[in-house]
Amino acid sequence: MNFRTELMKGSIIPVVLALLRDRPMYGYEMVRLVDARTNGQMQWREGTLYPTLHTLEQAGLISAQWKDAPTATGGTRQRKYYKLTRSGRAEMVRRTAEWADFSNAVNAAIEGGPA
């Protein structure tokens, strides 16, 4: 399923922050992980990820470091790993809760609740 662009744009920041909650990742790794977790339902236009990562880095929510990483052929290559900063972790908690509240509110509005 291809979601509308507006929906994708609104969700990308909380998703990226949530992806980095457990460990540092590089860009392509995030794309693959989202693809795997959503069974291909949520397919980012891959290029949009990097401006988002740079924006979060500029805002001090994530930081980046170049590191060696194994390649599929058995060698190693330099990749840029991103990880949450202290303020990024707080922002991740806030955004996750906000998304849950928003999602619940949208669900309630769509499904119909007490008038």
Next chain:
Amino acid sequence: MNLFDPLLDRATRRLAGDAELQLEVRNELHGHLVDAAAERTAAGDADPAAAAITALGDPDKLADQLYIANRHRLRVRQAVRWTIGAGIVPAMAVAAVAIAWGPILSLAVVISMASGWIPHFERNRAGPIASTISHWMLQRFEARLSPRARHLATMTAFGDYDWPQRTAAALNALAAWTKADPHNPIARATYAQHLVGAMWRNHDGKLMPPSPSIKQVLGVLKGDEQAQPANGLYPLLQSEVLFDESVDWGASNIWKHQTAIERRLQSFYFGKIDVSDPTRFHTALAALHRAAHCPIYLTYQPALADALAQAIPLTGNFGNLLIRDDLLQEVEWSQPLASTAATWAGQQAETGDIAAAKSVASDLRALAQLIVSSSNDGRAVQRATQFATDGDNIQAIIAHREGNLGEFNRLADRAEATYGAAGAVMRASHLNANARLKRSMVTQAAAGGWLILLMVVVVLSIAPALGVRVASGRWPAALNLGWHGVACGAVAAIPAIIYGLWKWAGGPSPHTKWWFNDTRLDLELAFVAAVGMALLRWGTIRAVRRRAVALNLLELSSTRFGLPRMLIGIVLVAASVAVWIGFGFNWWFSYDAYWISFALTLYAIDTAMLPIASPAPPARSLLMIMRIIVGLLLTIGFGDHTVDWWWYPYWIYPGTILAIIMGVVLVACLVNFIRDVLRQRRQPPTPQRRFSMAWTALPAMATAAMAVVLCIALPAHLSQRHSLSSAIKSASSITGPNSAVAALQHQIMAEPPNNAAHKI
């Protein structure tokens, strides 16, 4: 993966204002595309690259988004760059010049003085650049002295007629000192000797400003004689003044007394003189006689030298240290020699006035013995030689005139033996001074130079291998390169090996001795090493590039600028060979100095070209710094090698200019190195960057070691009493009793003054 380049160019085009950011984003996107393409390849995609590009999205839209995301960073960086460009860089340049100014000036003085030039004493020979710098340094040096030290230095730093203001100031200061402390024998003797020394005459024999008048000088000297009647110094100075004033030297009449008896042809040469003022002339003869029969003869020069040495503190600044030594040497002014009286007596002996000649000859020998008996100082004893031999020569002429050939031969032999003993004193002094100079200045410079050369060789052999190991992660590649470096080193060592074998096989022959004698060995081997270094560098860089191609390190495999570098290497080698030839066949010819200058300049140019040849930016700056320091040491070493030659002026202009240029380049290299390191740190950790930083490690350690040697060990050594200071001072001095001085003393004192006269 060149397929990705057009996309990457478009996606990062709006980041072009910050090249480092652009490169970093480009590398990140490139990694993404490679990963995506690899995964699609594994999944059996027919065109994985195209699929990866499509998945990344519209590159122009991505470019806009990347720009928006990094807009703040771009603006900040741009503002920082402008700020740096407008303010910090000029400030750093000013700071760098301020820091480097002292070493540059010191270097200029070192080179100039090591080339035989004394900063203010022979100003007209030094040329405007070095003399102006050193004059200014001298003034700064004196300004920092204590009032007493400045007073002493001003009085004794005497200057010549080319610098009349300083001479006049020195005389005024000395007069004031004598007036303030009339019972101080050092003050009185110093003033008297400077006063006589300041009587400069032009070609017509007339006194020139700021020379004091005859009346003033004689008045002072008579007062001195009354104050110290036992000291023969003052009547001897009076006689010198009066002789100069009362005779005319013939312009071209060289008068020769020649004998051809028994064993050999014996010749005595004199300038012909005419007595123009008989009254003053006979007063001069009487003063000479008075001086010869005084109980003591003291100039107080050693005492003044000691006072100056204590008053002027040692300094850590190399240039100032040399100026201090120069000031200390100023006390060694010339002594009156009574050559006019000797010449006149020789003429009298030739023309039959034997009694007058005998009287002067006896006085001269008595003066020689008086000087010897008054002091054990080698300088004083050697100065007695002229009196003794003048006396013997006059006596020999008298003996020849009277037909006493046995006595003639005895006196001629004695004069010759006295000259020989004096020569032995001089040789012993020079050997001692040269040995001490070698131990201190040249040895340090050469040892430092060789140490640095060794480090450079090690660095050039190991650093590229280390860099390749780090960049490739493979030891075989590094080992291969390491062996190549060893092979290059062996090639570079061939000249030194040949020289070692030649020396082992029997050493220098009479025909080749001067090619590799001790005084030029350092320089010759330094040029051998320079050529060897060029070969080594060429070989290792060539090997690095070959390995870089194999390892796909594209930035390192560039062969640009190879031809200019080779041409410079060829010219450098040719210049070195020319220097050897120039030294070998035209060592007496002054223009070979140009070849030396030329070669060293080429060395500097070759060093300046190093950044083009070396692949690693921080390392190339460090290597340049190392080579410049080696060049400076070679330059200083060269200056010392020429210290005995007459063509110093030919070196002063290029030497000083070269020193300043090298100093400026050195500072520029340091700034460049810092900039390179900062830039490298901001780069993504690509293989190229890791290679650069790995290669930088060893030069950094070597440069740090050099800094330790040059900034700590050398000044620490210089600050010691038995250091360069005393070594240079002794280069022009014969201090303290030794066997050669004792032999000369014995030679002069062996026979009473009138013994020969009694025999005739």
